[in-house]
Amino acid sequence: MNSRLFEKIHISWLVAAWCLGLTVGVITIHYLPRLVMFEAWALVVGLGLMAVVMAWRLRVLMIVAIISGGLAGMWRGELGRAGLEVYDSLIGKTAAIQGRVLEDPDIDKKGQTVLRLSNLRINGEKLAGQLWVVTADKRPIKRSDIVQAQGKLTTGFGAFSASMYRAKIIRVERPVPGDVAVGARDWFAERVRKHITESESALGLGFLLGLRRAMPTELSDNLKIAGLTHIVVASGYNLTILVRLARRLFAKRSKYLAMLSAATMIIGFMAVTGLSPSMSRAGLVAGLSLAVWYYGRTIHPLVLLPVSAAITLMVNPQFGWGDLGWQLSFASFTGVIILAPLLHKYFFGDKEPGAFRQILVETLSAQIVTLPLLMMSFGVVSNVALIANMLILPFVPLAMLLTFASGVLAMVPMIGAAIALPTTWLLGYMIQAANWLAGLEWAQMEVNITWWQCGLMYAVMIGAMLWMKKQTKLNLGKVNIVE
Template sequence: MNRWLFEKLHISWLVAAWCLGLTIGVISIHYIPRSFAMNPLFLLVGLAIFVIVAIWRWRFFVILAIISGVLVGLWRGEIGRKGVEIYDSLIGKVAIVQGQVLEDPDLDKNGQTVLRLGNLRMNNEKLPGQIWVTTPDKNSIKRSDIVRVKGKMTAGFGAFSASVYRAKIISAERPVPGDVAVGVRDWFAGRVREHIPESESALGLGFLLGLRRAMPTELSDNLKIAGLTHIVVASGYNLTILVRLARRLFAKRSKYLAMLSAAVMIIGFMAVTGLSPSMSRAGLVAGLSLAAWYYGRTIHPLVLLPVSAAITLLINPQFGWGDLGWQLSFASFAGVIMLAPLLHSYFFGNKEPGAFRQILIETLSAQIMTLPLLMMSFGVISNVALIANMLILPFVPLAMLLTFMSGVLVFVPMIGALIAIPTTWLLGYMIQVTNWTAGFEWAQMEVSINLWQCAVLYVALILAMIWMKKQTKLDLAKINIVE
C-alpha cells in the first residue's frame, strides 16, 4: 500500500487535480461572506504547494494538488468579486449605467431586447461585474456597442451582479472601427438573405454563425420545445463540424496545413459569434484537442474537462457563479466525450460506430448529462428531442456548407440562384420537422427538481460511468473530438 502511494504520477493528472481544485475554489468564493476577504497569501501558499507536488509527483500528492488549486481559486474568485458590494446600495434605486454590449442582443419571451453589459461605468466611476438589461426600445444595437441605460436596479442572478428590467436606452454609440467581425458577419448574412427566404435563411445562419435574433419567434420557440436550440447557437457542435471538416480536407496533404486551417476556423468562428461562456469552453477544448492531435498525443477527458474549466474561470470567474450556459456546455461536452464512448462500448463492443449510431448515442448522451440541470433550472424537458435531433442533425453539416456557398456565390447570379434552391429545400425540411415534433401535445413534460436531487442524479451518472468503464476497460484517452 505504501509503495502504491509513493508511485510517480504523470504530471497531467496532477495538473488536472490542481485545476479541479481551482474550479472548486472559484465557485466556492461565491458562497463565502464578502466580509471574509482572501489574503494574497492564499495565492503564494497555493503555488508553493504545487511546486512541491510537481517536483515529487507522488500519487498521494493528488490531495495536495487539489488543496493548492482551491487556495489559488479562492484568491482568483476574491479578485473577481472585488467591489461587487456596491450593488447592494443600488438595488431598488433608479440608476444610469454605461456599459459595453458583450454578446449579441437577444429577444426574451415578452419581445424585449436583452443586453448583457460589461465594462460598466456610473457617474464616470468604473463598476465591477456584468449586468443583465432588458428594454422595450427597438434600437439596432449590436455587440460591442457602448450604451447608456436608465432603470431600476434589481438583484442579479447567476454571473450577473445586478439586473435592470424595462430599461430606457438613453444613448447608443458604435466605436470606430467597432467589432469588425460583426460587420463582416452581418454583411455575409445580408448576402445569404438575397436568395433564401426569411425563415430558411435565419435557420441556416443560426447553424453557420450562431445568429438567433433574426429568427422568427415561432420557429425559435419550436426549436426550444423540440430540444434543438443547441444547433442554432454558437456551440461546440458547430465548431466541431468546422474543425473536423478542415482536418479531413487537408490532413492527407499536410498535417500542418490541416492544423493551421482548423485553428483559423476556431479563431474566426469565435470572433464572429463572440466569447459567450459556452463558446469560450468550446473554443478552448477544440484548440487543446487540435494541438494534441497535431503532436500525436492524447488528452484524457478527465484531464481536459478540469483544465478547460479552470482556464475559463481564470479568465472570468463569474462564469462559475451560476452561469447556466457554462454549466450546460461542460455537461453536454462530458456526455459526448465520456458517456457516449462508454455507452457504445458497453452495448456494441469494439465495432466502429456508423454515422447514424454515432449521432444517436452522442445526442442521447448529451441530453442525459444536461437533463438534471435542465429539470432544476426550467422544470420542463423535451420528450421529442431525440426524434427531432435524429431527423435533423445528420443534415446540419450539409446545411452549413450550402448556406456558406449561398453567401459566397451571391456575386455569381446564376450559380448563386442554383445553390439557393437545394439550400432552401433542405432548410425548409428542417423547419417542417421542427414544427411537426414541437406540435405534439406531449412534446414537453414538466419535471422539477431541487439542487440536492440534481446532485444525486449526477452522482448516479458518475457511478454508472465508472461501472461501464470497469466492464468495458475502454481507454478514454484515445477519444479526440477533432478526429
Template sequence: MFLEKIAESQSKFFLFGLVSFIIGIAGASVLGLTRKNLFFLSCCLILLLVSLGITISKKWRVLIVLSIFLFLGVWRFVLSEPAKSPQNLRFFTGHLVIVKGILISAGEISGNYQRVYLNSQALKFFVDDNYKKIQGKTILYLEKYPLHDFGEEVEVRCNLTDPKELLKDDQFSYAAFLQKEGVWTACFNAQIISNLQPRHFSFYKIFLDLRNYFNQKINYLLPEPQSSFLRGLLYGDRTTFPPELRNAFSKTGVTHIIAISGYNITIIVVGLLVLLKFFGLSRRRAFILILGVILFFILLSGASASVIRAGLMGVLVLWGRQIGRQSSAGRVLILAAAIMLLFNPRLLLFDVGFQLSFLSTLGLIYFSPILEKILVKISALWGLKEIIIATFSAIIFTSPLIIYTFGQFSLVAPLANLLILPVVPLAMLLGFLCLFLGIIYLPLGKIIAYAAWAVLSYILKVAEYLAGWKFSALNLSLPWWLAALFYLFLVYLIYVNSKKSKI
C-alpha cells in the first residue's frame, strides 16, 4: 500500500528517492566503506538494474528504484575517497617531499604553530629534481610567524603523513574532519622554501582584503572586546574573540550568533524578519532585503563551502516563511541536503556544522507550528513571541546532538537566548551603520558607535553574568541510541500534529 502510494505521485517518488540516497550515504559512513568495496558495490548495482528491467510489478519496481538510489548514495560516499594513484598527493604519504601549490586559506594561529591549507600542483623529491604534476589538498603546520595569506604560491618541504598516525588521542574525529574538507594528508613541521608569487589573484582574495579593511575600521571605531564581537556578529570573524568570552557564550548557548552556520543564520533571519515587520516593511520587501544581507554575508565571510551551505539554509528558512507551506519547504530542504551531499557526502556524519544547520532548519519548519499552537493565547509582544518560538524550536532540535557531540548542556540557554536574541538584529544594524558611516565620514561613524557599543556591551554582560551562575551548564554524556530515540519522538510529535492539521 505504501509503495503503491509512492508510485502514484512523482513528487513523492522523487522525494523518497532523495531520502534513500541520503540513507545510503549515512550507511556507508557508519560502516566505513572504502574503495576496496567498490567491486562488490558495482555488482550489487548491476544486479539491481537487471532486476528493474525484468520486473513487471509496479510495487517491486518502486522498491528496486529506491534501492538503486540507496546504492548510489553508498557509491558516492566511496568515490569521495581519492584513489591512491601517482597523480594524487595521497600516494606519497610517508615520504619527504617538496610540494608546490597555492595556499587556499589564511594562516590561523593554533597553539605554538600556524595552520594553513595548501592546494598542491606539483611535487618532487629533491631540490634538483623535476616537478611532477599532482593534485590534492593538504594541511600545513608551520612556524607561528610570519603569518601567511590566502593566494600565496609556495614551495614547501615536508614529510607527508596520514593524520591518523600522529594524532593518537582523537584519531577518527580529526581524520574525518580533514577528509570532509578533501584533505587526506598532513604536513607537520612543514618548511616553506620559497614564495613563488606574493599573491595569486582571485575574487575570494578581494573579499578577504575588504574584510581586513572593515576590521581596521571597526577596531578604530570600537574598543575591545566590542570590536571583536561585532566582527563575529557581522561576518563570522572570531580570530581575536577573547577565549573567556567564547567560554561564556558556550556555557549560555549563544555561540551561534557569532558562528558561520545555518543555525546562526536561521535564528538571525527570523530576528531580522521580526524587526523589519515591526518597522512596517512588507513581507516581500523584507524577503528581498534579507536575501541581500545573506548574500553579502556569504561573500564577506569568504564564500567557502561551509559558509555557502549556511547561507543556503538561511535562504530556505526565509523562503519557507515567505510561502508559508510546510510541505514545500521540507521538500526543498531535503533536496538542498541531497545536492550538498552529492558534492561532499562526508558532511553527513563528519560535519557538526552541517548537522546543526539541517536540524535547526528542520525545527523551524516543522516544530515551530507545534509551539505556535501551544502559545496561541499569548500575544505577539512586539515580535518577541516569534523569536521565542524560533529559538526554542532550534534548541529542541539541536540539543541532543550538542550534548552527544560536545558533552555539555546549557541550562540557561533558553533564558540567555530570550534576553539576547531580540537585540541581535539591532546590534547588527547599529554595527553596520557605524561601519558604513565610518567609511564615509569617520566622526559620524563615531557617533553611531556609541549606540552600537551600548547594545554590544549589553549582550556581552548578559552572557558573562549568566555564564557565572553555578549551574549554568552541565557536563553530560548522551549515548547515540538515546539521542536517536529523542529524534524519533520528535518525528512522532510532528506526524501527530500534521494529522490533526488535516482534520
C-alpha cells in the first residue's frame, strides 16, 4: 500500500480540489437535460463529504473533495439555469424586453451598437439570463442605463440566453445618479481629449480606463489583427500594471500603505471598467495575490486558478457556459503564471529575467495557451502578435502614466499642453506600429480546428509543462503577480 496516499496535506490543496470540482460541476450542468435536477440535496451531500475531507486531510481524499465540489457546482449551476426554459417558447418570436446595460456598449463592423443586458423583464415580469442586443439606434447609451429593446429573439451563445439582432430601441432611461464611476470616467476622458488628438487619446484611454467604444473602427480592427486587443480593453494586464506600480511606490515606506493603495486601484479600476468575465477574473486574482503577499505567504498557481474560477462561477455560473472571454482570460493567465516561469527556468536557469525577456516570455506563453481557443473560435491567427507586443508592451506603463497626467493637468495653463505633447508622440508611435504590422500581407493566417483537436493541443501543452516541471524542479508556489 502506498503510504503517500495516506499522508496529510495542506488544506489549500483540498480547497483547490473542491473548487476544481465545483468548476466542472457548474460547466457540466449546462449540458445535462433539464429533467436531471440537482437541488439542495446535492449541496448538503457535497458539504457533508467536504466536512469528512477537512477532518482527515489525507491526500487520498482529494478525489472525494473533487466529487464534493462537483455536487456543489451542480447545485449552483441548477440555480443558474432556473428559469431559462422560458426561452424555449420565446426563440423565433418578436418580444419587447427591458434590461440594464451590463457593460460599455460596443460598435460592430457595420456601425451598429452592441448591448449586453441583464436584470431582464418581459411584460413586467422578471426574466432569467442575459440578452445580447444589436441595434442601429444611434442614441448615446451608457452602462447601467435601462433599455427596452424590441425584436425577434434568436438562440443565444456563451453567457447569453438569447440574442436580438436589428433590434428597435423603444425606451432608454438613465437612473439618477446612475453609474457614478462611468460619469467620473467620462469626465476624465474629456479632459484627456482637450490636448490630445482623437486616435491617440482613444488609445491612451483604452490603456488607462478600458474605454474601447471611443476608439476609431480602423484602429480597433488593426489592433485585433496585430494581437493587441488585450492591452486596450479592461484586462488583467492593465490591472497588474497598476497593482505593481502601487506596490513599488509604497512597499519600502509601508507595506500596509502599498496594500491599501493597490486594493484601491483594483476596486477603482473594476468600478470604472465594469465586471466583464475577464475583468472579474483579473480583479479577483489580483486581490487574492495581493492578500497573500501582504501576509507574507505564497499561493500556488494550481490553487489560485481553480479557486478564482470557482468564485467567478459562484457569482455567475453562465460565465462557464461557453463564455469565450472567461475562457481566454483563464487561458492567458495560465500561460503567464505557469508556462512562462517554466520556460524561464528551462531555457535561462536561475538568471533574473530582465524587462525585455520577461515581456517576451510572458507574451509568448499567453499566446501559446490561448492559441487553440482562438483557432477553434475564430479560425484566424495573428502572425505578427509577438512582434507587435514586443514593440508596444514595454511602453504601455509609461503611456498609462502620461495619459493620467494629461487628464489631471489638462486645465493647468501651459503644463497641460506640455504633458500632452510627449503623450501624443508615444501613443502615435504605438498606433503607427500597429497599423504597419496589421497592413502586412502575412499579418493573419486562417487556421480552423475542431473541439477535439483543441483538446488534443491542450493535452500536449499539459504534457510539455509537466515535463519541464520535472526537468527544472521549479517551485511554482513562489510565483506572485504583484511582485
